[in-house]
Amino acid sequence: MLEIKNLHANVNGKEILKGVDLTVEAGTVHAIMGPNGSGKSTLSYVLAGREGYEVTQGSVTYKGRDLLAMNVDERAAAGVFLAFQYPIEIPGVTTMTFLKTALNAQRKARGEDELDAPRFLKLVREKSKPLNVSDDMLKRALNVGFSGGEKKRAEILQMALLEPSLAILDETDSGLDIDALKVVAEGVNSLRSPERAMIVITHYQRLLDYIVPDVVHVLSKGRIVRTGGKELAGELERTGYAEFAA
Amino acid sequence: MAAVRETVESVDQVAGEKYKYGFTTDIESERAPIGLSEDTIRFISAKKEEPDWMLQWRLDAYRRWLTMEEPKWAKVSYPPIDFQDAYYYAAPKQKAKLESLDEVDPKLLETYKKLGIPLVEQQILAGVAVDAVFDSVSVATTFKTKLAEVGVIFCPFSEAVREHPELVKKYLGSVVPSSDNFYATLNSAVFSDGSFVYIPPGVRCPMELSTYFRINEKQTGQFERTLIIADKGAYVSYLEGCTAPQRDENQLHAAVVELIALDDAEIKYSTVQNWFPGDENGKGGIYNFVTKRGDCRGARSKISWTQVETGSAVTWKYPSCILRGDDSRGEFYSIAISNNYQQVDSGTKMIHLGRNTSSRIISKGIAAGFSSNAYRGLVSVHKKAENVRNFTQCDSLLIGSKCSAHTVPYIESKNPTAILEHEATTSKISEEQLFYCRQRGVPEEEAVALIVNGFCRDVLQQLPMEFAVEAQKLVGISLEGSVG
Numbered sequence: 001m002l003e004i005k006n007l008h009a010n011v012n013g014k015e016i017l018k019g020v021d022l023t024v025e026a027g028t029v030h031a032i033m034g035p036n037g038s039g040k041s042t043l044s045y046v047l048a049g050r051e052g053y054e055v056t057q058g059s060v061t062y063k064g065r066d067l068l069a070m071n072v073d074e075r076a077a078a079g080v081f082l083a084f085q086y087p088i089e090i091p092g093v094t095t096m097t098f099l100k101t102a103l104n105a106q107r108k109a110r111g112e113d114e115l116d117a118p119r120f121l122k123l124v125r126e127k128s129k130p131l132n133v134s135d136d137m138l139k140r141a142l143n144v145g146f147s148g149g150e151k152k153r154a155e156i157l158q159m160a161l162l163e164p165s166l167a168i169l170d171e172t173d174s175g176l177d178i179d180a181l182k183v184v185a186e187g188v189n190s191l192r193s194p195e196r197a198m199i200v201i202t203h204y205q206r207l208l209d210y211i212v213p214d215v216v217h218v219l220s221k222g223r224i225v226r227t228g229g230k231e232l233a234g235e236l237e238r239t240g241y242a243e244f245a246a
Numbered sequence: 247m248a249a250v251r252e253t254v255e256s257v258d259q260v261a262g263e264k265y266k267y268g269f270t271t272d273i274e275s276e277r278a279p280i281g282l283s284e285d286t287i288r289f290i291s292a293k294k295e296e297p298d299w300m301l302q303w304r305l306d307a308y309r310r311w312l313t314m315e316e317p318k319w320a321k322v323s324y325p326p327i328d329f330q331d332a333y334y335y336a337a338p339k340q341k342a343k344l345e346s347l348d349e350v351d352p353k354l355l356e357t358y359k360k361l362g363i364p365l366v367e368q369q370i371l372a373g374v375a376v377d378a379v380f381d382s383v384s385v386a387t388t389f390k391t392k393l394a395e396v397g398v399i400f401c402p403f404s405e406a407v408r409e410h411p412e413l414v415k416k417y418l419g420s421v422v423p424s425s426d427n428f429y430a431t432l433n434s435a436v437f438s439d440g441s442f443v444y445i446p447p448g449v450r451c452p453m454e455l456s457t458y459f460r461i462n463e464k465q466t467g468q469f470e471r472t473l474i475i476a477d478k479g480a481y482v483s484y485l486e487g488c489t490a491p492q493r494d495e496n497q498l499h500a501a502v503v504e505l506i507a508l509d510d511a512e513i514k515y516s517t518v519q520n521w522f523p524g525d526e527n528g529k530g531g532i533y534n535f536v537t538k539r540g541d542c543r544g545a546r547s548k549i550s551w552t553q554v555e556t557g558s559a560v561t562w563k564y565p566s567c568i569l570r571g572d573d574s575r576g577e578f579y580s581i582a583i584s585n586n587y588q589q590v591d592s593g594t595k596m597i598h599l600g601r602n603t604s605s606r607i608i609s610k611g612i613a614a615g616f617s618s619n620a621y622r623g624l625v626s627v628h629k630k631a632e633n634v635r636n637f638t639q640c641d642s643l644l645i646g647s648k649c650s651a652h653t654v655p656y657i658e659s660k661n662p663t664a665i666l667e668h669e670a671t672t673s674k675i676s677e678e679q680l681f682y683c684r685q686r687g688v689p690e691e692e693a694v695a696l697i698v699n700g701f702c703r704d705v706l707q708q709l710p711m712e713f714a715v716e717a718q719k720l721v722g723i724s725l726e727g728s729v730g
Contacts, residue, residue, distance in 0.1 A: 048681075048685050050681050051677065051681065052677075071684075072681065072684035072685055073684040073685075073687050073688060073689045073690070075685075076684065076685055076686055076687035077687045081685075082685050084682065087682070088676075088678050088679050088681075088682040089679075090679060090682070090683070090696070090697060090700055091700055091701065092699070092700025092701055092702070092703035093696055093697070093699070093700035093703075097696075098686075098696070101688055101692070101696055102683075102686035102687050102688055103687075105686075105687045105688045105689065105692060106686075106687035109687060109689075141700065158686060162686065162687070
């Protein structure tokens with residue numbers, strides 16, 4: 001699904017990623033853990049194609065295509081989804097309108113027919129329910145005045161609706177209390193499938209108690225320094241990142 | 247019967263191809279000599295078979311206009327206009343009819359397609375000859391019958407002068423006097439045609455009145471004159487313009503709109519203006535110098551202006567309300583979008599004369615490219631106006647770094663009981679908003695349109711439903727090429 005080779009990337013002229021190698025197979029969940037400033041968020045932005053994140057070396061192959069040659073919305077339409085650590089407010093645009101615009105833009109880019117209002121509405125209702133997303137929330141402007149939990153649920157709702165092949169969750173647990181965390185984790189787990197790969201980026205093990213990964217990587221100073229099974233997360237929780245931070 | 251005649255005229259227009267050849271030479275000779283003089287005005291008045299009082303009114307305006315100077319205070323600049331180098335009467339102005347849509351500028355067709363305009367309407371808008379049978383004619387007919395049943399008068403201005411002189415005499419110039427300002431005075435002297443609406447007491451106009459259906463009016467846009475009167479307890483919603491750009495060879499437009507609301511009456515006036523803005527280098531485009539004013543003459547009356555301005559090279563426009571009647575209310579909702587080298591200086595005036603009068607101003611200015619976008623507004627409270635309320639919100643959104651937005655609010659209060667609120671913001675579309683939208687698969691231009699539509703939501707909601715949907719698409723189209 002995804003093959004990252006020797007990836008180097010700069011932000012504002014400073015090298016943040018210094019040779020990342022990572023292979024993610026369809027149907028697997030990979031966790032990327034690491035101390036603050038290790039390059040976790042940078043990796044997610046580079047994969048999504050954000051401006052200002054300049055790749056200087058290496059390659060990223062996604063479903064056999066050169067991901068780095070695609071622009072942001074092409075990557076999205078090809079099934080790359082990034083759940084934001086801090087979802088962005090879009091004043092005046094209701095969640096419903098945003099969801100419909102996004103879904104139809106992707107369908108159009110893939111040459112599929114756009115969903116009309118009734119079909120779309122039915123789909124949103126179906127996807128909203130398990131995530132406790134109310135009609136009221138769908139009518140409010142996206143992320144404007146949303147609580148931390150609402151923002152993250154809105155992110156997962158978008159993911160459920162857009163059905164990406166590769167979902168990258170950037171610090172999805174930040175700002176969530178335990179109940180909200182459970183709802184979000186259940187939402188994510190229900191999207192696990194043999195066709196879909198996930199990269200879960202987190203600082204803490206807590207999230208991984210609920211979204212159990214197949215593989216855990218430790219990112220430090222722009223490189224993956226250790227890879228292991230799900231038990232690696234528990235080990236890190238006990239020992240901390242001290243050995244990697246130095 | 248006026249209605250029948252108008253329908254016949256409509257059909258003639260629509261089926262113009264058939265009649266065109268017989269008329270062509272006549273039309274040419276019906277053009278007034280170039281330039282502006284008393285003779286030109288006499289010529290126009292005679293062509294329209296106007297009564298003497300109308301001619302005298304025009305001449306008075308003309309003589310006054312000669313003594314006036316062009317206003318220079320707006321934040322717009324354009325080369326001097328030579329008023330003697332223009333034709334002031336060329337009606338009925340038949341545009342050269344085209345044989346089929348194949349002859350129409352593909353750019354125009356592309357825009358129609360994006361707006362989702364039906365093929366037949368595309369043909370009319372682009373000036374293509376259409377067979378006599380088409381939907382709008384029957385729409386126009388049923389529409390006329392329905393209006394006549396409730397006593398609503400909705401007709402071309404020139405027809406009103408002939409058939410309802412008592413109403414025209416009573417109200418014409420009573421809101422915008424012929425001496426009001428340079429362009430209004432020019433309009434008073436040479437106005438071509440426009441719409442006249444009268445809603446009798448207690449009548450709620452059963453449908454939205456729209457210039458869109460009045461195909462026979464399409465060629466009279468240059469110096470349009472509109473007069474709308476809502477008698478006691480009446481209600482009317484009037485839609486001006488349409489979202490589709492039309493072919494138009496006149497560069498200078500100076501319209502005047504007067505609204506009069508008597509006791510308990512309400513007028514809702516919505517405009518979508520999408521005239522040629524000039525090309526991406528700022529060449530060409532319409533100069534739009536409009537005077538629009540409503541008079542809440544009666545107690546508890548209400549006038550509401552909603553405008554979506556996306557076209558014209560230069561826009562100079564301040565739809566205003568005179569709140570004369572006690573407890574009357576004025577509203578102004580505006581979206582002004584400027585791109586490339588467009589210049590907009592627009593806003594409103596709320597003149598509070600009566601007691602307990604209230605007004606609300608929501609203005610959304612969006613500037614892109616190299617454009618300049620100014621909000622200029624006045625809220626004025628007179629000495630005797632007790633308990634006045636005003637709320638003003640002016641928001642500007644900048645796209646790119648070469649454009650500019652300006653807010654010039656004037657507030658004058660001569661009564662200590664007034665409560666006036668003013669809020670203003672200026673923001674930019676942020677990189678992170680664009681990235682977020684694009685990460686969800688929305689291409690950049692569509693993302694800009696989405697964000698701008700969100701920014702304009704408070705105003706778009708004021709538009710009648712169908713208009714709002716088209717206006718939303720128009721917002722996106724006007725901003726094409728503004729990013730990247």
